[in-house]
Amino acid sequence: MSLWSRHLIKLLVANLFVVSCMFFHNAVTTLYVVSIGGTAAYAGVMLTCFTISALVMRIVSGQLLDKQGRRKIILFGLVVYAAATASLTIPFLPYLPVARALQAIGYSTITTGLSVAVADVSPIPKMGEGLGYYILTNNIATALGPVIALWIYSLAQNYAVVYYASIALLAIAFIIMLFCRYETDRDFFDRKQSYELAVLGERAIRAEQQLEEKQSFISSFLEKKALPSTLCSIFIYLGHGAIVAYIVLFANSISIEKASLFFMLQAAVTIVARLAFAKLSDRYHPLFSILPGAMILALGYFMLMKAPERHILFYIGGAALGMGSGIANPALNAEAVRYVPQKRRGAASATFFMSNDIGIGTGGLLWGTILDRSGFRPVFLGCSICIFISIALSIFFFAGRKKAAA
Numbered sequence: 001m002s003l004w005s006r007h008l009i010k011l012l013v014a015n016l017f018v019v020s021c022m023f024f025h026n027a028v029t030t031l032y033v034v035s036i037g038g039t040a041a042y043a044g045v046m047l048t049c050f051t052i053s054a055l056v057m058r059i060v061s062g063q064l065l066d067k068q069g070r071r072k073i074i075l076f077g078l079v080v081y082a083a084a085t086a087s088l089t090i091p092f093l094p095y096l097p098v099a100r101a102l103q104a105i106g107y108s109t110i111t112t113g114l115s116v117a118v119a120d121v122s123p124i125p126k127m128g129e130g131l132g133y134y135i136l137t138n139n140i141a142t143a144l145g146p147v148i149a150l151w152i153y154s155l156a157q158n159y160a161v162v163y164y165a166s167i168a169l170l171a172i173a174f175i176i177m178l179f180c181r182y183e184t185d186r187d188f189f190d191r192k193q194s195y196e197l198a199v200l201g202e203r204a205i206r207a208e209q210q211l212e213e214k215q216s217f218i219s220s221f222l223e224k225k226a227l228p229s230t231l232c233s234i235f236i237y238l239g240h241g242a243i244v245a246y247i248v249l250f251a252n253s254i255s256i257e258k259a260s261l262f263f264m265l266q267a268a269v270t271i272v273a274r275l276a277f278a279k280l281s282d283r284y285h286p287l288f289s290i291l292p293g294a295m296i297l298a299l300g301y302f303m304l305m306k307a308p309e310r311h312i313l314f315y316i317g318g319a320a321l322g323m324g325s326g327i328a329n330p331a332l333n334a335e336a337v338r339y340v341p342q343k344r345r346g347a348a349s350a351t352f353f354m355s356n357d358i359g360i361g362t363g364g365l366l367w368g369t370i371l372d373r374s375g376f377r378p379v380f381l382g383c384s385i386c387i388f389i390s391i392a393l394s395i396f397f398f399a400g401r402k403k404a405a406a
Helices: 006-035 042-068 070-087 094-122 122-154 160-177 186-200 202-209 224-253 260-276 287-306 312-337 340-375 374-399
Strands: none
Touching: 006 042, 006 070, 006 094, 006 122, 006 160, 042 070, 042 094, 042 340, 042 374, 070 160, 094 340, 122 160, 122 224, 122 260, 160 287, 202 374, 224 260, 224 287, 224 312, 224 340, 224 374, 260 312, 287 312, 287 374, 312 340, 340 374
16 A cells, blocks of 8 residues: 555645744744834743643643544644734734744644644554655745745735735645545545555554553543653754754854855755655664664764864754754654554644654753853753763663564
């Protein structure tokens, strides 16, 4: 059975549009806030509101996705996200953090739901590949979203036009999801189950038909089987928090003018890595993907430590970070949901994607404190240490796990 189906294609296109909107907003929101009398620090407060709301909503949305169905909750998230984005055009500073919090509710609901849906339509032996393509659309949006947003602003000279353009993309995603009725496609799931049985034997069926354990209040929102991947991923995203928050400042401090090239290289190499290694975690033991990817990430941070002496290492470091994340992250994502029954994949995906919010949110605060006291070198050293902690945890959790496909 081929991984590619009309359902997967619709989900990936919808995700590309949704994540592109997020990077539209990231590119112009701080500029917009300053243009109406705010400060960069106030924009930082808005980002904090976004991060906290996204983290809380991921926990809630996981249970909603499992109980109410994927498509219905994704459509709800799209409406909330579009409405919140429209309200951002109201130039009233005290309200804008509320708008960003509402955006986070919509965005985290949509992206958690789409990741679960991609896992649903991907055969278990090819789940790592399917989720790799899902994250690939994130990277394409990361590379293109800011460029398109700034281009639109350069033409219109109006930040509201950028927000309206992103609402148009959300409307397209809404229409796509209206016609993505994979949950009722019994013929598709019968063929998928037959393929899984042929490749994996009874293991796949047992995973789907296992008795539901009595759940505590916490376990009804979180999936314990996803916690190992989540914990490993938190330490990877702790390092990424330094890149998101401070890499442009670092470039300015060492007199590098073209910091945007760092992001372009990072995104391009991530895309290449995910295309080249998409099937690795499905065909071999998960550590065959996680460990090399993490080691390349650590190498990238070491290169950034040396970048003040040789500026070319700034760009090589960005490429290494893109390569490492392109190999390691899809494998961890796949391990979080691969052996979870379909009725618990919403909770599992929500649990895993909390690592993004926790890691980047905590990392921004942690590295900022270290940066103020000691400079950039200890920051990148600390990022490397986080990666080695993730490696140790990965070996501890996954060394005894069998390879994905038997």
